[in-house]
Amino acid sequence: MYEQDPFSALEAIAEAQRIAFAPMLFQTAVCLRKFGLLDFLDKQGNQGATLDEIVLGSEADEYAASVLLDMALSGRIITRSANRFYLAKVGHFLLHDTMTRVNMDFSQDVCYQGLYFLDEALKQGKPAGLRVFGEWPTIYPALSQLPNPARESWFAFDHYYSDAAFNAALPHIFASQPANLYDIGGNTGKWAISCCKYDENVAVTLLDLPEQIALAQQNVNAAGLASRIGFHAIDMLGDAPLPNAADIWWMSQFLDCFSPEQIVGILSKIAQVMKPDARLCVMELFWDAQKFDAAAFSLNATSLYFTCMANGNSRFYSAENFLRYLDMAGFGVEKRLDNLGVGHTLLICHKK
């Protein structure tokens, strides 16, 4: 992957301008959606629309519509012929594709303002952009308190990616009929609830930071599963002893919240206490395990969210590096399943 320079000189200088003006193109796309221009052009279909018709059919006045439409032409979001504008394929996906919408909302609502501080975050190893929302050392204790729309967009992004993979992972996890499952970094309780619905005999314990547990508890109570899902408030980076009754230690999109040293530290502590026949099941997104270039691009872009907004020292890893961390912590990979859901990898591991 990424071994060739794919562009001619002319293509490369054009590409460089797209990068130089990337914020303008991005904000144009956000506004085209927000002011209803994409929606209107979509409804117009093959008929297209003139500027006057777009002004009447959207929330943009003539000036706003005209600057947005011109940039949208250059961004290949729309086309124009004989004074009529038409939605192009890129515009269609910006409007209708759930993954694109979730990614754009996350970029705009969670990351955009804070990313200005990326250089500071890189130099200090701290999430310097998080200050746009408040004073926290990392985003994790702040998740349930983030102002909207940042909070909603954060959870929509997180769930969009894990939900699809959850369904695909369930049969693999329950093949060994675990009686006890720990959901480490269980967040809102979605996976814990899915497990209890999938297998009526399993008991789940959700381990997360205390701030996060409160939110998960509400969801579990609402699902009527309070008797089967227990909670254990814990900082996995701290010294508190770990419980050790699990047959499965499940971690989904959890270890990407940590630096390599922290990952090896957390996994080593688990290896020390886990039952010999228990399994560690890690579901992660690896950029070098993706089928599509756009997926690797999205993951590498999201790593900068970890740098600037989340904690300043974590990322989406390559599978190549991550497998080394598992090995260093004393785990062997028994089974690797790529391309679950939207590009997840499930690693079923045993203690060596």
Ligand SMILES: C[S@@+](CC[C@H](N)C(=O)[O-])C[C@H]1O[C@@H](n2cnc3c(N)ncnc32)[C@H](O)[C@@H]1O
């Ligand atoms: C990206 S979310 C993953 C949520 C969920 N497992 C999923 O797949 O959608 C990471 C979770 O790890 C939790 N977390 C982060 N740092 C933690 C720590 N030091 N100890 C325990 N939990 C932590 C966060 O509160 C959050 O719920």
